[in-house]
Amino acid sequence: MPSRSDLRSYYAEGAQLAPVVHQHTDWPYEVSHTRYTAFTIPPHDVGGQADGPVRYEEKEEEQWELNTYVTCEVLGWRGVWNSEERRRLGNNDLGQSLYYGFPYYGRWIWAAARMLVDKKHVSLTELLEKIAEVKARNVQQ
Amino acid sequence: MSSNSPVNPRARFNVGDRVRVKELPNLFYSRTQMFVRGVHGTIAARTYEDVVPEDEAWDRQDAVPEQYYIVRFRQKDLWEEYPFDKDTLQTEFPDRWLDPVNN
Numbered sequence A: 001m002p003s004r005s006d007l008r009s010y011y012a013e014g015a016q017l018a019p020v021v022h023q024h025t026d027w028p029y030e031v032s033h034t035r036y037t038a039f040t041i042p043p044h045d046v047g048g049q050a051d052g053p054v055r056y057e058e059k060e061e062e063q064w065e066l067n068t069y070v071t072c073e074v075l076g077w078r079g080v081w082n083s084e085e086r087r088r089l090g091n092n093d094l095g096q097s098l099y100y101g102f103p104y105y106g107r108w109i110w111a112a113a114r115m116l117v118d119k120k121h122v123s124l125t126e127l128l129e130k131i132a133e134v135k136a137r138n139v140q141q
Numbered sequence B: 001m002s003s004n005s006p007v008n009p010r011a012r013f014n015v016g017d018r019v020r021v022k023e024l025p026n027l028f029y030s031r032t033q034m035f036v037r038g039v040h041g042t043i044a045a046r047t048y049e050d051v052v053p054e055d056e057a058w059d060r061q062d063a064v065p066e067q068y069y070i071v072r073f074r075q076k077d078l079w080e081e082y083p084f085d086k087d088t089l090q091t092e093f094p095d096r097w098l099d100p101v102n103n
Helices: A004-017 A033-040 A063-077 A083-093 A095-101 A104-118 A124-140
Strands: B018-021 B040-050 B066-074 B088-094 B098-100
Touching (some): A083 A095, A104 A124, B018 B066
Antiparallel strands (some): B018 B040, B066 B088
């Protein structure tokens, strides 16, 4: 169980991740056409949106990124998912906050896990218990 | 989908044809960028036949392949403030996302 202060920090951080429309919004009764259209743009359709300069960095893949890549490709080769399902899940279904907030391969592994649960290859409880088990093992080391 | 059959996929256009990208609503998933919708362009190439993203993204086994095309747009038609007249942008669509333009 997280400590009460950890819990408070998760909520505080989560509130910071809410999509920002620069007006307080919580289940409004009316949504303008413009806002509805903006909401329904698939998160990966970023072409044409305003953005600032991005710092260019050369970075080698880390081991977890390579493991993620191989896992996702093998799931593809075995016919468990196709490339368009991967894009839908990892670039769209995770929502804007995670699309912008996760590392690239973080989105890949999120998508793979979501797909395995969606297609009933693993149950959510099974997945959560495995994550908890691995996390506990790493804490011990 | 009912008008399609595997032996006669949708393939209405040829290189040089003028087309307009359909203006369908966005919901759940799309590979058709917002900024090309409703814009006129020219078929630059016929590429391959494949199922559309809207079907493949849910792994629909009943999906029928159709023709894909590379369509060329004038940058100035996409972005009014674009400074160079001759620059173009190419992107790709399946047949159903395009309407013929007669001119």
